[in-house]
Amino acid sequence: MAVLSIDQAGPMCSVQDAGRQGFQRFGVTPAGVMHPQAAALCWQLLGRQNHPLIEVSAPGLMLRCDAPVSVSFVWQGRVEREGVAVANQAGRLSLAAGEGLRLHPSPAQWGYLGIHADYCAEPLMGSYATHARSELKVFDPLSAGASIEIAPWPLDAELTGLKGLAPTSDPIRLLAGPQIARFSEAQIAQFTETDWRIGHRSDRMAYQLEGPPLSLAGNHDIVSDGITFGAIQITGSGQPYVLMADRQPTGGYPKIGCIIAADLGRFSALPPGSQVQFAWVDLAAAQAAAHAEAAELHAAMRVDQPDFRSERLLGLNLVDGVVNAKYN
Amino acid sequence: MSQNIDYTLAELGSCAITATFADQISPDITALVRGLDLAIAHSPMPGLVEVVPCYTSVTMHFSKHLPPRHYIESWLQSLLAALDGSERLAKRWRVPACYHPDIAEDLFDAATALGVSIDVLVEAHTAATFEIAMYGFAPGWAYLSGTPSTLDLPRRLTPRGPTPADALLIAGGQAMLAANPMPTGWYVIGRSAQPSFFLDRTPPVVFDVGDQLSFYAVEPAQWQAMYAAAKAGELIAERVH
Numbered sequence A: 001m002a003v004l005s006i007d008q009a010g011p012m013c014s015v016q017d018a019g020r021q022g023f024q025r026f027g028v029t030p031a032g033v034m035h036p037q038a039a040a041l042c043w044q045l046l047g048r049q050n051h052p053l054i055e056v057s058a059p060g061l062m063l064r065c066d067a068p069v070s071v072s073f074v075w076q077g078r079v080e081r082e083g084v085a086v087a088n089q090a091g092r093l094s095l096a097a098g099e100g101l102r103l104h105p106s107p108a109q110w111g112y113l114g115i116h117a118d119y120c121a122e123p124l125m126g127s128y129a130t131h132a133r134s135e136l137k138v139f140d141p142l143s144a145g146a147s148i149e150i151a152p153w154p155l156d157a158e159l160t161g162l163k164g165l166a167p168t169s170d171p172i173r174l175l176a177g178p179q180i181a182r183f184s185e186a187q188i189a190q191f192t193e194t195d196w197r198i199g200h201r202s203d204r205m206a207y208q209l210e211g212p213p214l215s216l217a218g219n220h221d222i223v224s225d226g227i228t229f230g231a232i233q234i235t236g237s238g239q240p241y242v243l244m245a246d247r248q249p250t251g252g253y254p255k256i257g258c259i260i261a262a263d264l265g266r267f268s269a270l271p272p273g274s275q276v277q278f279a280w281v282d283l284a285a286a287q288a289a290a291h292a293e294a295a296e297l298h299a300a301m302r303v304d305q306p307d308f309r310s311e312r313l314l315g316l317n318l319v320d321g322v323v324n325a326k327y328n
Numbered sequence B: 001m002s003q004n005i006d007y008t009l010a011e012l013g014s015c016a017i018t019a020t021f022a023d024q025i026s027p028d029i030t031a032l033v034r035g036l037d038l039a040i041a042h043s044p045m046p047g048l049v050e051v052v053p054c055y056t057s058v059t060m061h062f063s064k065h066l067p068p069r070h071y072i073e074s075w076l077q078s079l080l081a082a083l084d085g086s087e088r089l090a091k092r093w094r095v096p097a098c099y100h101p102d103i104a105e106d107l108f109d110a111a112t113a114l115g116v117s118i119d120v121l122v123e124a125h126t127a128a129t130f131e132i133a134m135y136g137f138a139p140g141w142a143y144l145s146g147t148p149s150t151l152d153l154p155r156r157l158t159p160r161g162p163t164p165a166d167a168l169l170i171a172g173g174q175a176m177l178a179a180n181p182m183p184t185g186w187y188v189i190g191r192s193a194q195p196s197f198f199l200d201r202t203p204p205v206v207f208d209v210g211d212q213l214s215f216y217a218v219e220p221a222q223w224q225a226m227y228a229a230a231k232a233g234e235l236i237a238e239r240v241h
Helices: A036-046 A185-193 A261-268 A283-300 A306-327 B027-042 B069-082 B107-114 B118-127 B220-231
Strands: A002-009 A014-016 A053-057 A061-065 A069-081 A084-095 A100-103 A110-115 A117-119 A147-152 A172-176 A196-198 A206-210 A231-234 A240-243 A255-259 A278-280 B008-011 B016-020 B048-053 B057-062 B092-098 B130-135 B141-145 B167-171 B174-178 B187-192 B212-217
Touching: A036 A053, A036 A069, A036 A084, A036 A110, A036 A261, A036 A283, A053 A061, A061 A110, A069 A147, A100 A110, A172 A261, A172 A283, A172 B008, A185 A255, A185 A278, A255 A261, A255 A278, A261 A283, B008 B069, B027 B048, B027 B057, B027 B069, B027 B130, B092 B220, B107 B118, B107 B187, B118 B187, B118 B212, B187 B212
Parallel strands: A172 A278, B092 B212
Antiparallel strands: A002 A061, A002 A147, A014 A053, A053 A110, A061 A100, A069 A084, A069 A100, A069 A110, A117 A147, A172 A255, A196 A206, A206 A240, A231 A240, A231 A255, B008 B016, B016 B057, B048 B057, B092 B187, B130 B141, B130 B212, B141 B174, B167 B174, B167 B187
16 A cells, blocks of 8 residues: 655546446536547556546646555656656656656646556445546545555656657547537538637636637527537637537537547647638548557557657756746 | 338437437327337347437437448347337326425526416426436436426526426426436526436436426425435436336
8 A cells, every 4th residue: 555645636527537437318418538539548558558647737746655556657747756757758657755747837738747556445336537526436535635545556667758749739529419400501511610719717617718709690598408528619609619528418509510539539629719720521531530540559659769869858948948047 | 109100310419310200399209219219229230329209309329330221220120110109108106296495496587587476386297297308408307298388498598506406497389307407598496306317326316318207396305304314315206107
C-alpha cells in the first residue's frame, strides 16, 4: 500500500476511465475521459486498457507518491521530475519515493497520467469515472491536498521522446444530426462557414460555441431523445452547445450534427477562446477515420529523433525564462 | 400491432443511432417504444452497448462504430413485426409519500401558482395513476406520464437549489419522481417513502420503465419511519400486481 498525494491541481482534474456504461437508461451520465485519443495513448503506454487515469486540465498538476511508482503520461506541456525537465508529449517515467512529478501548463485542454498501480477502492457501477454534478464518483475531484491509496505495480522501463499525437488544424468533422431537417440549407451551410469560438463557460458537460446565432423557424423544443458525446444542440437563443463527456443521457433541444468519434479528442483539446471550424462528412468518412485511429496511435508511440527533442525542450525552457523575466 | 410501423432512423454521431416513432407524445407510442426496448434486450445486435428508451424514440449506442444501416433496418423491422403488445410488463405499485410543507418545500408555492388549496393539489396527485415513461436528466429521475390537468403549471422562472432525495416534482404539465438531489426548475410537492435508486443494486432502480405508480399520503412521522426502513433495505412500496 502506498499513498499518492496531489500537491497542486488546476480546476476540473479528476479520475476517469472510459465511462460508466449501460446506465444511461436510468438517467446516469457515462462521464469518462474528455480526450479519448490521448487517453487511448496513455492506456497503450500503461499496458492496461481502460485502467483509471488521472485527467489533468490545462493549468497542470503536481503529485508525488511515498513509494516508487511508474507513471505513463500524455501531456502537451513541459513535464518535470524534481524540477528537472524530462520529456513532453508522451512517455513513461519512474518516480522514486517522495519525488515530485510536475505537469506545467499545457496548450491542450486535457492530458492524462496513468499511474502503474491498482487503486485501493472498488469501482462504482463498474467504473472509476467521476461525474461531479451527480456525485457519482469513487474519488472526489482532485485538488491540492488530495491523497489516494494505491498498490504500485513493479516499476516499468522508462520511455521518453515519443512523437505523441500528431497536431492538425483540420476542421472538426461532423455527421448530420437527428434533427437536421429542422434547419434550412443556408443554416446548414452557415454552420461550416463560421469561425466559431470556444466559449469561456465551457466545461466537462458542454462546450459553448460563440458566433452568429442559428435562429430556427419552428419550435425549438423537441420530445427529449438520446444524446451522445459530441452532439451539437441548438438552444432557444440559437447558440450551439457541444455536449461533452459529462452530458445528460437525454436532451430536448434539436441536434444539428454530431462530431465523429475520431475527432472528439481534437475538439475537446481546444481551450476557451480558441477558434474552430467544422466540416460535414458522411458516415463512410467517419468510419474510415475510425479505422485510421489505430495507425495514428501506433505512430504516436514512435520515438522521435532524440537530438531534435532535446533542442526543442531547451527552446521551450528559454522562452519560458524570457516571459518570466519580463513579467515578474 | 400493425406490421407497418412508421419510423425514422437517424445517426447520432458515428457510434449511435436513434429510431423515432412520432413527434408527439402519446400512450400508444410510449408502449410501442417499451415493447421494442424489451425486444432489443432479448435479441440484441453485436456491438450494441446500451439502449436508451424515451417517450417517442429509442437510441442505440454501439461500442466502436455502427453496423451497416441495412442490418439495423432489417433487425428493427423483424423485432417490430413480432411485437404483439404482450411484451409490456405492467407492474403496478402503491407508494407512500408525504405531502407536508416541512418535507415538501415548494408545496405552498405550487398550490399558489396553481390557484388551488394544498388539499386539492394533494388529492389530484394521489388520485392519479402515473406511468414511468423514461428516465433522464439525472440518475434515477423518472418522467411520469398521466399527470392530471389540475397539476399543470409552468416551470419556475429561475431554478431552485438541489431537490431533496426521492422528491415528487411537477412542472410544465409533467410529473417526476426524482431520486437524487439536483437543482431544478420544477416544484417539490412531496417526497416518496420509497428510495428508488440504489448505487449498489443491479439494476439500480426499484421501478422499471413502464411500471405504474400511484401515491398515497402519509403523515411526516410515519413517512420518517418508512423512509428509514426503506433506506435499510425494506421494500416500502407495495406491489399491487
